[in-house]
Amino acid sequence: xxxxxxxxxxxxxxxxxxxxxxxxxxxxxxxxxxxxxxxxxxxxxxxxxxxxxxxxxxxxxxxxxxxxxxxxxxxxxxxxxxxxxxxxxxxxxxxxxxxxxxxxxxxxxxxxxxxxxxxxxxxxxxxxxxxxxxxxxxxxxxxxxxxxxxxxxxxxxxxxxxxxxxxxxxxxxxxxxxxxxxxxxxxxxxxxxxxxxxxxxxxxxxxxxxxxxxxxxxxxxxxxxxxxxxxxxxxxxxxxxxxxxxxxxxxxxxxxxxxxxxxxxxxxxxxxxxxxxxxxxxxxxxxxxxxxxxxxxxxxxxxxxxxxxxxxxxxxxxxxxxxxxxxxxxxxxxxxxxxxxxxxxxxxxxxxxxxxxxxxxxxxxxxxxxxxxxxxxxxxxxxxxxxxxxxxxxxxxxxxxxxxxxxxxxxxxxxxxxxxxxxxx
Amino acid sequence: xxxxxxxxxxxxxxxxxxxxxxxxxxxxxxxxxxxxxxxxxxxxxxxxxxxxxxxxxxxxxxxxxxxxxxxxxxxxxxxxxxxxxxxxxxxxxxxxxxxxxxxxxxxxxxxxxxxxxxxxxxxxxxxxxxxxxxxxxxxxxxxxxxxxxxxxxxxxxxxxxxxxxxxxxxxxxxxxxxxxxxxxxxxxxxxxxxxxxxxxxxxxxxxxxxxxxxxxxxxxxxxxxxxxxxxxxxxxxxxxxxxxxxxxxxxxxxxxxxxxxxxxxxxxxxxxxxxxxxxxxxxxxxxxxxxxxxxxxxxxxxxxxxxxxxxxxxxxxxxxxxxxxxxxxxxxxxxxxxxxxxxxxxxxxxxxxxxxxxxxxxxxxxxxxxxxxxxxxxxxxxxxxxxxxxxxxxxxxxxxxxxxxxxxxxxxxxxxxxxxxxxxx
Numbered sequence: 001x002x003x004x005x006x007x008x009x010x011x012x013x014x015x016x017x018x019x020x021x022x023x024x025x026x027x028x029x030x031x032x033x034x035x036x037x038x039x040x041x042x043x044x045x046x047x048x049x050x051x052x053x054x055x056x057x058x059x060x061x062x063x064x065x066x067x068x069x070x071x072x073x074x075x076x077x078x079x080x081x082x083x084x085x086x087x088x089x090x091x092x093x094x095x096x097x098x099x100x101x102x103x104x105x106x107x108x109x110x111x112x113x114x115x116x117x118x119x120x121x122x123x124x125x126x127x128x129x130x131x132x133x134x135x136x137x138x139x140x141x142x143x144x145x146x147x148x149x150x151x152x153x154x155x156x157x158x159x160x161x162x163x164x165x166x167x168x169x170x171x172x173x174x175x176x177x178x179x180x181x182x183x184x185x186x187x188x189x190x191x192x193x194x195x196x197x198x199x200x201x202x203x204x205x206x207x208x209x210x211x212x213x214x215x216x217x218x219x220x221x222x223x224x225x226x227x228x229x230x231x232x233x234x235x236x237x238x239x240x241x242x243x244x245x246x247x248x249x250x251x252x253x254x255x256x257x258x259x260x261x262x263x264x265x266x267x268x269x270x271x272x273x274x275x276x277x278x279x280x281x282x283x284x285x286x287x288x289x290x291x292x293x294x295x296x297x298x299x300x301x302x303x304x305x306x307x308x309x310x311x312x313x314x315x316x317x318x319x320x321x322x323x324x325x326x327x328x329x330x331x332x333x334x335x336x337x338x339x340x341x342x343x344x345x346x347x348x349x350x351x352x353x354x355x356x357x358x359x360x361x362x363x364x365x366x367x368x369x370x371x372x373x374x375x376x377x378x379x380x381x382x383x384x385x386x387x388x389x390x391x392x393x394x395x396x397x398x399x400x401x402x403x404x405x406x407x408x409x410x411x412x413x414x415x416x417x418x419x420x421x422x423x424x425x
Numbered sequence: 426x427x428x429x430x431x432x433x434x435x436x437x438x439x440x441x442x443x444x445x446x447x448x449x450x451x452x453x454x455x456x457x458x459x460x461x462x463x464x465x466x467x468x469x470x471x472x473x474x475x476x477x478x479x480x481x482x483x484x485x486x487x488x489x490x491x492x493x494x495x496x497x498x499x500x501x502x503x504x505x506x507x508x509x510x511x512x513x514x515x516x517x518x519x520x521x522x523x524x525x526x527x528x529x530x531x532x533x534x535x536x537x538x539x540x541x542x543x544x545x546x547x548x549x550x551x552x553x554x555x556x557x558x559x560x561x562x563x564x565x566x567x568x569x570x571x572x573x574x575x576x577x578x579x580x581x582x583x584x585x586x587x588x589x590x591x592x593x594x595x596x597x598x599x600x601x602x603x604x605x606x607x608x609x610x611x612x613x614x615x616x617x618x619x620x621x622x623x624x625x626x627x628x629x630x631x632x633x634x635x636x637x638x639x640x641x642x643x644x645x646x647x648x649x650x651x652x653x654x655x656x657x658x659x660x661x662x663x664x665x666x667x668x669x670x671x672x673x674x675x676x677x678x679x680x681x682x683x684x685x686x687x688x689x690x691x692x693x694x695x696x697x698x699x700x701x702x703x704x705x706x707x708x709x710x711x712x713x714x715x716x717x718x719x720x721x722x723x724x725x726x727x728x729x730x731x732x733x734x735x736x737x738x739x740x741x742x743x744x745x746x747x748x749x750x751x752x753x754x755x756x757x758x759x760x761x762x763x764x765x766x767x768x769x770x771x772x773x774x775x776x777x778x779x780x781x782x783x784x785x786x787x788x789x790x791x792x793x794x795x796x797x798x799x800x801x802x803x804x805x806x807x808x809x810x811x812x813x814x815x816x817x818x819x820x821x822x823x824x825x826x827x828x829x830x831x832x833x834x835x836x837x838x839x840x841x842x843x844x845x846x847x848x849x850x
Contacts, residue, residue: 144651146651148650149654222570225573225824226569226571226572229573229574230569233588399650400825
């Protein structure tokens with residue numbers, strides 16, 4: 001007899017077979033329903049909705065590079081990343097969706113119950129209604145357990161935030177075949193695999209992680225806030241919109257936008273044919289990357305409590321410093337010599353977590369990130385942009401929106417080592 | 426023999442006599458070193474520093490008025506509001522400054538040790554060095570106890586934040602005659618008087634208020650964050666800069682900028698002659714108001730714990746909703762019929778606090794606010810923009826920057842009823 005986890009894998013594989021779709025890279029000039037405005041110099045959907053791809057010029061007083069140009073995604077709407085939950089036979093379950101996204105390296109990943117921009121669920125594209133969306137918009141049949149506004153990728157989205165929601169449903173729900181009720185153990189097992197639990201699901205769970213019982217932090221909450229206030233008050237960032245064709249270092253061709261040294265990322269077009277999305281066929285621009293990025297926390301036991309080394313990081317899409325993993329870079333193989341803390345992750349015998357996970361496949365094409373947490377044996381020097389925080393301190397700061405998505409999703413991955421995972425389990 | 430508080434009053438009166446200065450209202454066209462740029466349509470200092478007065482057009486989806494024009498102060502620098510503290514004969518003391526500001530109705534009020542814009546302390550105006558500033562900029566002779574970035578008035582400043590700092594000094598300090606070491610009891614007594622403790626001092630102390638011992642909140646911290654996320658995700662505000670001469674409803678004369686129905690505030694010029702500031706004589710534009718505003722919390726004992734009714738408020742200088750007193754309005758005598766909770770403050774037998782206090786005199790001329798906290802006997806209906814919070818919950822949310830300055834300074838006033846006032850007492 002199959003155990004519950006085997007059944008999930010079977011369902012996942014079945015969904016991968018059943019869902020008929022095709023994702024094809026096309027030239028930017030072949031994007032239907034998208035247009036490049038020669039005057040403003042950016043890409044937009046003809047409805048004026050969804051998102052635009054614009055250029056920015058950034059000046060800051062932090063870091064090695066203090067002036068640069070880049071394309072960035074503007075999507076000023078606040079979307080919903082929402083997971084339904086219910087006690088079924090007195091066991092807490094979460095409703096997960098097998099969802100195709102054009103950028104997914106393995107086509108289907110496990111998404112929140114609802115993953116929708118306002119354009120999606122208000123049906124700008126005249127497609128099908130987003131399944132289960134009503135439970136998240138205020139319903140007598142559901143109760144909001146958690147609702148947090150959290151930033152998306154700050155180096156590729158301009159100030160984009162989403163609602164991360166966990167909502168308890170009292171209804172009996174008839175499940176479409178692409179949905180599955182999973183336990184926290186199931187989620188934990190899937191996080192030990194690569195590219196299965198998508199970024200949005202990891203982001204939602206990061207807002208409901210269960211705190212540890214007792215801790216002895218070496219830095220008080222007040223120390224942490226003082227440290228961050230000082231850094232924020234000394235940091236400046238100035239961002240100007242510029243036309244994509246004025247981005248120094250970037251090449252615009254009719255096919256693709258790419259950086260001249262083949263670094264960072266490129267902007268390509270994709271054409272999607274599918275029967276599992278709200279609309280059947282569409283084209284869209286998408287950010288592409290060829291080599292995996294990296295997000296990792298160094299951990300160390302200090303005074304009997306595990307601490308994580310948190311970085312104060314400025315990202316181009318945000319107005320000030322937010323908190324990030326110890327190391328976060330878009331191409332770690334190239335950065336091995338320059339990122340000071342990267343070396344501690346390799347040739348390390350105490351690896352707590354080490355898996356490749358994907359960025360969100362709606363905007364990012366084959367964007368992979370190696371997620372690592374390792375335990376340090378020896379003391380290391382800490383620069384002023386880093387601070388040791390305990391697990392509970394990190395969770396409190398996640399609650400108040402201080403952590404970037406790379407750090408949040410990494411905490412959800414790390415959480416698999418805990419016995420009690422989510423607040424409402 | 427005089428007691429310690431009498432000595433403070435004596436010192437305050439003496440300072441009021443000693444400090445020779447004159448504040449005179451002048452025409453905007455007489456402002457030396459300030460110029461009105463006809464192309465951009467705003468007032469700026471000829472150095473390009475300090476602040477500018479610009480026009481904005483605001484569109485929002487909240488409130489009764491959803492589209493308006495107004496002048497607003499742009500001051501993108503992060504200033505320092507800092508108080509030095511020291512244990513003297515094992516009693517905690519705070520170093521308070523008797524400071525003249527041109528907008529003060531009583532000329533001198535009691536300010537933080539340091540109250541300086543970056544232009545001030547980096548000496549753009551080539552004046553005297555800001556006294557004691559070195560202790561706040563990183564010194565071996567001082568320790569930062571608290572450092573918080575907090576918003577100024579959101580309806581009159583565009584996104585202005587300051588560092589609110591409490592810094593312990595180990596040095597023996599030679600006191601200039603305009604400084605005085607005060608205890609928390611002294612501060613408490615002065616807060617029972619009107620227009621003595623200035624707004625900046627009240628703002629700094631709001632960041633180090635001492636929590637109550639035990640509480641039974643009717644709304645959990647999670648409830649509060651969920652409530653705020655929902656409101657923030659549904660609120661939109663769009664602000665465009667427009668020239669001052671394009672502000673609909675506002676009149677620009679060479680003398681003054683004022684609203685046509687004599688509502689809100691006006692922009693006037695003042696000329697100051699003084700020996701107690703970093704520079705001796707200057708002119709500047711300043712916001713003026715003729716009738717007092719109002720900031721008040723309704724309080725109620727619920728399940729044995731005092732709760733305060735907190736308002737989710739959108740202000741033109743901010744990008745989203747922040748937390749505010751139950752009622753906050755610029756002219757309460759006119760609003761008595763329209764503000765739903767205002768009536769509960771009057772004809773009330775349980776007044777906890779009721780004093781007139783001043784807005785900061787560097788930018789606001791004779792701007793008075795009646796600060797009230799009253800206890801409700803009967804239950805009242807709560808709209809979706811309001812939530813009951815306990816004292817400790819408010820202090821936690823102040824720590825993370827959710828509360829506006831009107832609410833923060835009111836909490837400092839209310840705090841006078843507590844036995845232990847500040848964290849480090």
